[in-house]
Amino acid sequence: MRLTPTLKAAAAVAVLLAATACGSSGTGSSASTGLNPPDLKAQSKLGKTEGQVNLVAWAGYVEDGSNDPEVDWVGDFEKQTGCQVNSKVAASSDEMVKLMKTGQYDAVSASGDASLRLIASGDAAPVNTALVPNYKNVFSGLKKGAWNSVKGQMYGIPHGRGANLLMYNTQKVAPAPTSWSAVFDDAPANKGHVTAYDSPIYIADAALYLKSARPELKIKDPYALDQKQFDAAVDLLKKQNANVGEYWSDYLKEISAFKSGDSVVGTTWQVIANLAAGEGAKVKAVVPEEGSTGWSDTWMVSAEAKHPNCAYKWMDWIISPKVNAQVAEYFGEAPANSEACRYTSDKSFCDTFHATDEGYWKNIAFWNTPIEQCLDGRTDVKCVPYAKWVQAWTEIKG
Structure with missing residues (x-):
């Protein structure tokens, strides 16, 4: 395995307190029960992009070349969409929840020990997956999980997973x-x-x-x-x-x-x-x-997002095959997009991280928020x- 990209990622996330506290009990087939979030509606269609998007993310998820000139998947996104990316790195799930409650951020790479809190409080909006074309290629084990959905309604777009x-x-x-x-x-x-x-x-x-x-x-x-x-x-x-x-x-x-x-x-x-x-x-x-146990991080849109169209464009971009492969390799996790493995620089990467082995993930109880x-x-x-x-x-x- 080529270790250089991940070593760089290690340096970037050295300060993380809870780098990926995610998930649920079991795999994506069991949506969370016993939770009745506010009656919010998912966005029905995409409109004109707003020119910028404000993100809260784990270190290593939103790289624009400032940490390493060779690691940049933000620049092309900005060129293609016209959405300027403003990101803030969070050191813990608690910090993510607090930041999202300010209403100043459009989307967050929420972990499972934060996601249900955001859903229950009405801070995260339901997501219309039809507006995210690359969602169709997300591994089935990451869809409608107990950490990212309620009663069959997705509240985010899966980013990646690890055990x-x-x-x-x-x-x-x-x-x-x-x-x-x-x-x-x-x-x-x-x-x-x-x-x-x-x-x-x-x-x-x-x-x-x-x-x-x-x-x-x-x-x-x-x-x-x-x-x-x-x-x-x-x-x-x-x-x-x-x-x-x-x-x-x-x-x-x-x-x-x-x-x-x-x-x-x-x-x-x-x-x-x-x-x-x-x-x-x-x-x-x-x-x-x-x-x-394990984690599966989810990109969630704020119910008060001021730039929701750019947020949806970002969610589709970050799970597009080539970008999702870059992020997964840099951070050190299995990608969410089933097509991403074709684009990893290390051709054994997805085997090492069991990316396509759904049987492996059936033994992983993804982190979730106890309520x-x-x-x-x-x-x-x-x-x-x-x-x-x-x-x-x-x-x-x-």
Whole structure:
């Protein structure tokens, strides 16, 4: 694999706190339940472009050549559409939500721990996918997901996807782990050298493990936890804390920790595994037998967008085959457009990131926003909302 583009992307996103907190439970076939957003209408047709578009995005998603003269997919967009791109990089999903509430931005590359908040509050408008020609080539597993749609109505255009994997040092962790028990129940074997993702959404990783480790809890969806289920996940993470050497959010630091041996087992992304191996670390990353959590970012249009036509033009552009291939390779994720793999500079890129393997993604529970109305369809209990996940995460870390 050619590592140079991704190494540049790594430098660009070194400050990210929650670079891609996304998704839902399962794949795109299950739209979110229990959510009744404001009755907003999707745009019915495209009008004259407004001359500019204001975007909120993760670092590496809106590149105009200012970070690297060789990385620019904004310039051609501006020439072809007449829409000047103004972008602001957000360091977290919480920051994205706050920025979108100002009404100053037209679109956002929302992650799953932000998307339902934007939908429920009426800050994000339904999207008319017929106005986005390239949407027809988006992988089916990314359409009408629990993180980007409600009752069959899309609220955004999928951008890309990735899985949260179990990475381990092949020389120091034996036998090779096949279960998340390696970072939970069996974590004491590597006390002080376990690493975990530093975000409240990581509680879902514990819930995913408990789904099979403790079937009596009856967890169906790691983002739909009643109080008993939530307490069990929090307790597990508090126990794990005693074995964690470092929580990571900056993936350059995780690479360094695995190279030095400070970390020998923990959660990771495919791009991190590739970069770490490329820099000499003896690591391997797998989807454990329980499956994994993951992300799928979605471009969403503000309900108060002042430049909606340029926003729609941008959404179609960013998932067009050649551009989507550029973004995916630069950032380190599987592209959303099924035609993008023809245009990656590294011809093995899509195989490495499982871009076309829908069977692979069926084992990935994409990040979603926990809300009181249980996303698994239960109506006889209330689920623990994301605000309480944030509070619990502070307690977990001590």
